[in-house]
Amino acid sequence: MNNVETPNWLANRAFLTPNRVAIKTDKESITFGELHTKTLSFARQLSGLGVSNGDMVALLMRNTIDTVLAIHALKYIGATTVLLNTRLTSHELLWQLEDSKPKTVLTEGFFSERFESIKDKMEWSTLHTLEEIKQVDEKNFDFVSTFQLDLVDTIMYTSGTTGKPKGVLQTYGNHWWSAIGSALNLGLHEKDTWLSSVPLFHISGLSILMRSVIYGITVVLHETFNAEEVNKSILKNKVTIISVVSTMLSQMIDDLGVNKYPSSLRCVLLGGGPAPKPLLEVCKDKLIPVYQTYGMTETSSQIVTLSPEYSLEKLGSAGKPLFPVQIKVVSDGKEVLPNQSGEIVVKGPNVTKGYLNRDDATADSIRNGWLYSGDIGYLDSDGFLYILDRRSDLIVSGGENVYPAEIESVLLSHPFIKEAGVTGINDSIWGQVPCAFINLENQTSLTGEEVQAFCQERLAKYKVPKQVFFVKELPRNASNKLMRKRLVDLIK
Amino acid sequence: MNNVETPNWLANRAFLTPNRVAIKTDKESITFGELHTKTLSFARQLSGLGVSNGDMVALLMRNTIDTVLAIHALKYIGATTVLLNTRLTSHELLWQLEDSKPKTVLTEGFFSERFESIKDKMEWSTLHTLEEIKQVDEKNFDFVSTFQLDLVDTIMYTSGTTGKPKGVLQTYGNHWWSAIGSALNLGLHEKDTWLSSVPLFHISGLSILMRSVIYGITVVLHETFNAEEVNKSILKNKVTIISVVSTMLSQMIDDLGVNKYPSSLRCVLLGGGPAPKPLLEVCKDKLIPVYQTYGMTETSSQIVTLSPEYSLEKLGSAGKPLFPVQIKVVSDGKEVLPNQSGEIVVKGPNVTKGYLNRDDATADSIRNGWLYSGDIGYLDSDGFLYILDRRSDLIVSGGENVYPAEIESVLLSHPFIKEAGVTGINDSIWGQVPCAFINLENQTSLTGEEVQAFCQERLAKYKVPKQVFFVKELPRNASNKLMRKRLVDLIK
Numbered sequence: 008m009n010n011v012e013t014p015n016w017l018a019n020r021a022f023l024t025p026n027r028v029a030i031k032t033d034k035e036s037i038t039f040g041e042l043h044t045k046t047l048s049f050a051r052q053l054s055g056l057g058v059s060n061g062d063m064v065a066l067l068m069r070n071t072i073d074t075v076l077a078i079h080a081l082k083y084i085g086a087t088t089v090l091l092n093t094r095l096t097s098h099e100l101l102w103q104l105e106d107s108k109p110k111t112v113l114t115e116g117f118f119s120e121r122f123e124s125i126k127d128k129m130e131w132s133t134l135h136t137l138e139e140i141k142q143v144d145e146k147n148f149d150f151v152s153t154f155q156l157d158l159v160d161t162i163m164y165t166s167g168t169t170g171k172p173k174g175v176l177q178t179y180g181n182h183w184w185s186a187i188g189s190a191l192n193l194g195l196h197e198k199d200t201w202l203s204s205v206p207l208f209h210i211s212g213l214s215i216l217m218r219s220v221i222y223g224i225t226v227v228l229h230e231t232f233n234a235e236e237v238n239k240s241i242l243k244n245k246v247t248i249i250s251v252v253s254t255m256l257s258q259m260i261d262d263l264g265v266n267k268y269p270s271s272l273r274c275v276l277l278g279g280g281p282a283p284k285p286l287l288e289v290c291k292d293k294l295i296p297v298y299q300t301y302g303m304t305e306t307s308s309q310i311v312t313l314s315p316e317y318s319l320e321k322l323g324s325a326g327k328p329l330f331p332v333q334i335k336v337v338s339d340g341k342e343v344l345p346n347q348s349g350e351i352v353v354k355g356p357n358v359t360k361g362y363l364n365r366d367d368a369t370a371d372s373i374r375n376g377w378l379y380s381g382d383i384g385y386l387d388s389d390g391f392l393y394i395l396d397r398r399s400d401l402i403v404s405g406g407e408n409v410y411p412a413e414i415e416s417v418l419l420s421h422p423f424i425k426e427a428g429v430t431g432i433n434d435s436i437w438g439q440v441p442c443a444f445i446n447l448e449n450q451t452s453l454t455g456e457e458v459q460a461f462c463q464e465r466l467a468k469y470k471v472p473k474q475v476f477f478v479k480e481l482p483r484n485a486s487n488k489l490m491r492k493r494l495v496d497l498i499k
Numbered sequence: 500m501n502n503v504e505t506p507n508w509l510a511n512r513a514f515l516t517p518n519r520v521a522i523k524t525d526k527e528s529i530t531f532g533e534l535h536t537k538t539l540s541f542a543r544q545l546s547g548l549g550v551s552n553g554d555m556v557a558l559l560m561r562n563t564i565d566t567v568l569a570i571h572a573l574k575y576i577g578a579t580t581v582l583l584n585t586r587l588t589s590h591e592l593l594w595q596l597e598d599s600k601p602k603t604v605l606t607e608g609f610f611s612e613r614f615e616s617i618k619d620k621m622e623w624s625t626l627h628t629l630e631e632i633k634q635v636d637e638k639n640f641d642f643v644s645t646f647q648l649d650l651v652d653t654i655m656y657t658s659g660t661t662g663k664p665k666g667v668l669q670t671y672g673n674h675w676w677s678a679i680g681s682a683l684n685l686g687l688h689e690k691d692t693w694l695s696s697v698p699l700f701h702i703s704g705l706s707i708l709m710r711s712v713i714y715g716i717t718v719v720l721h722e723t724f725n726a727e728e729v730n731k732s733i734l735k736n737k738v739t740i741i742s743v744v745s746t747m748l749s750q751m752i753d754d755l756g757v758n759k760y761p762s763s764l765r766c767v768l769l770g771g772g773p774a775p776k777p778l779l780e781v782c783k784d785k786l787i788p789v790y791q792t793y794g795m796t797e798t799s800s801q802i803v804t805l806s807p808e809y810s811l812e813k814l815g816s817a818g819k820p821l822f823p824v825q826i827k828v829v830s831d832g833k834e835v836l837p838n839q840s841g842e843i844v845v846k847g848p849n850v851t852k853g854y855l856n857r858d859d860a861t862a863d864s865i866r867n868g869w870l871y872s873g874d875i876g877y878l879d880s881d882g883f884l885y886i887l888d889r890r891s892d893l894i895v896s897g898g899e900n901v902y903p904a905e906i907e908s909v910l911l912s913h914p915f916i917k918e919a920g921v922t923g924i925n926d927s928i929w930g931q932v933p934c935a936f937i938n939l940e941n942q943t944s945l946t947g948e949e950v951q952a953f954c955q956e957r958l959a960k961y962k963v964p965k966q967v968f969f970v971k972e973l974p975r976n977a978s979n980k981l982m983r984k985r986l987v988d989l990i991k
Contacts, residue, residue, distance in 0.1 A: 195687045330511065
């Protein structure tokens with residue numbers, strides 16, 4: 008069982024079921040056979056640019072078929088792909104590129120401006136746009152016909168307690184086993200069609216692409232999320248599975264009005280934190296088959312899922328682990344009894360082997376094969392998992408993870424700011440939004456707008472504090488540690 | 500990815516979906532929760548008998564729930580299970596027990612007679628019947644909560660060119676990946692119900708049990724195959740998948756008469772050699788969804804499957820490989836072009852790591868990770884596999900593999916028999932049956948009945964030659980090797 012390998016997923020899928028539809032967008036529809044041919048051609052152009060086996064290549068691209076080609080082509084060549092969040096500022100991009108040092112960065116003309124201020128600093132990388140790549144002559148390369156499951160395939164950045172983003176290493180095996188665990192849980196039907204309007208640079212979107220080629224099912228790819236478009240697409244494309252977060256689902260239900268979804272929509276996979284009860288009740292009335300899930304970049308998408316028959320009975324629960332996964336709740340180094348809370352730890356072949364260039368963070372998070380998630384929760388007596396508190400005071404805003412420490416670190420870099428604390432406050436659209444509490448240096452002054460403008464240059468828009476409160480001191484515990492949970496008390 | 504482990508399959512399934520029905524027989528129906536409880540209790544009784552982790556335990560039992568309990572209980576304890584064919588004679592049983600040296604042999608009172616003449620020779624084993632086990636006091640044991648995929652789980656004997664049966668090592672991983680490959684190919688529906696009237700001591704039956712706990716689906720277990728009972732059961736139990744060989748399917752269709760199967764029967768998995776064209780045409784008329792398959796004990800069930808849409812267009816083909824499997828056709832050590840024939844070699848995580856106590860046979864069969872099947876075939880230009888000739892002149896009789904060399908070796912042990920050759924001849928019921936060609940020593944005489952009686956004591960009934968021909972010499976090639984294919988010419 009050591010060094011398990013599988014045939015190259017897309018190439019094998021194109022061999023097994025060449026005529027099935029692989030990807031549909033509002034403009035085109037291509038089969039697995041065509042996708043393979045186009046991917047080969049794209050890979051030959053990348054080879055023409057000098058991309059080769061073992062390279063690190065970063066992608067900053069939107070949800071398009073070209074991005075799908077790029078993702079598969081890099082596997083054909085045997086490069087490791089760093090998937091960059093398209094909402095990042097130049098400042099944030101530079102940080103991730105400095106950390107991962109990709110030999111090549113692939114982007115679209117659309118994002119060129121984003122690189123203007125930083126491209127001179129990226130001396131380790133060559134930057135290419137899609138538009139350029141399409142002009143490159145094809146060059147043969149050594150086609151990777153089998154995937155070694157323990158090899159790193161992709162890297163995605165997440166932040167954490169320190170505020171510095173860390174690159175999560177995702178192996179071919181992590182993606183493979185995630186797909187298998189999901190199929191064993193949700194089943195697999197010949198006519199399955201999975202709608203992705205979540206970004207391909209997030210594991211939620213990327214995992215759909217991987218499943219498509221492993222299962223042989225169609226992906227309906229939306230460039231961005233628009234409730235009305237998604238609702239139309241579900242009908243038109245006979246979508247059977249869709250991945251959403253609460254804010255998306257709420258908007259879809261608003262747009263749906265008095266109508267109902269067709270029974271062909273068999274699974275609405277709901278990630279990004281526990282869903283509000285009223286939303287679940289509406290879903291029950293409308294017979295929407297909601298599967299609540301819990302997962303993270305480190306587990307290559309969902310690892311715990313609640314099936315619809317339990318969605319109200321076990322309200323607030325994320326469900327039970329997918330088949331090959333094991334979970335425990337641990338406190339003081341020991342597994343706790345049912346209904347007692349502790350840190351959620353998980354183990355399974357879909358769990359990352361660590362963080363890029365961060366042996367310390369890896370050793371801290373993964374102990375004896377178990378990943379310490381930092382999230383707090385408990386298992387009830389039937390074994391259903393409940394999440395009480397996301398790790399590192401994580402704020403989940405419209406499905407994006409926002410780490411207070413990362414924003415605080417930007418705020419504290421302003422010469423006038425002495426102390427800063429960030430926490431999430433409830434928001435009817437986004438679930439939560441980040442808000443800042445600031446204690447200024449003596450003799451200085453700043454407005455909320457100035458603070459926001461300062462952040463805007465350095466942080467993706469969804470991380471910029473929506474409100475800024477100026478206070479005299481921040482709540483700290485005896486060891487002077489910021490108590491973020493108590494920040495909201497300052498404005499009560 | 501090294502040392503991948505999964506939670507104990509049945510125990511985890513009982514945790515995830517305790518109330519789903521695991522097994523149905525004509526007498527009872529038990530859920531995964533109940534199956535787990537009964538298995539635990541059975542395992543404690545085995546522990547009371549002294550069975551413990553790391554033991555080798557042989558099973559000679561029929562298709563009953565008790566057998567299912569025994570199979571799972573041995574995994575709970577961490578013993579390796581040797582599955583014995585219930586049709587074997589005492590003589591054949593002794594050979595396999597001498598080879599595998601199990602510490603314990605579990606059987607039923609029904610088979611006690613079979614052990615009468617050999618139990619004194621089995622000094623390395625303790626023999627226990629089910630009836631005895633049920634009287635044993637339960638004793639606690641160290642429950643195996645996770646399965647190491649590279650550990651040997653089961654052993655099944657197959658014969659081969661030498662005529663001596665070899666124990667095929669099947670790891671937990673072999674069974675797991677076989678289940679995964681099958682699900683990726685056939686899909687997995689929540690209401691799936693798999694009928695097994697094939698023996699649990701064969702990989703065809705055992706693999707259904709493994710899939711049941713890995714997928715969480717119901718097995719409808721028949722003690723033996725009876726076409727009328729099976730047809731009734733398909734209707735009554737809303738069976739969605741059934742595993743058959745051609746002779747079974749023919750009988751089922753005869754019994755079906757003018758009726759049709761319900762559309763809920765979505766997959767008829769047809770193993771044991773290529774199906775006759777008239778049978779496939781009847782299936783097409785009756786809309787029976789036949790999936791032809793190719794596989795062997797060494798690959799833990801099917802590795803190549805032809806889906807119904809191709810069953811006539813690609814008539815005679817076994818189809819394409821299941822997802823994680825790779826196949827090649829090799830001649831003179833090189834992969835051949837499409838439409839050229841050669842030996843079929845396969846690679847994948849469902850392929851055995853070798854034979855018990857047979858390093859030579861293992862090294863001969865598995866080279867550089869590829870299993871040399873001994874079967875001859877070709878891939879057409881679309882990549883569909885066609886089997887031309889089964890390994891070692893294999894005779895497939897009613898789904899059972901019959902090896903000429905094994906029968907010849909018994910015949911040659913008779914003092915009057917100078918030369919013996921065995922080949923299969925076509926039979927309308929069994930597909931093929933073994934027939935013997937015998938050259939007697941000078942001055943001796945034997946009747947066909949005497950030869951059959953001699954075999955009957957030493958070989959399972961399905962291996963006993965159905966016809967015996969006495970000849971003056973056997974066809975041999977220049978190096979004096981028996982040419983079995985030419986035996987039939989002697990009676991033309």
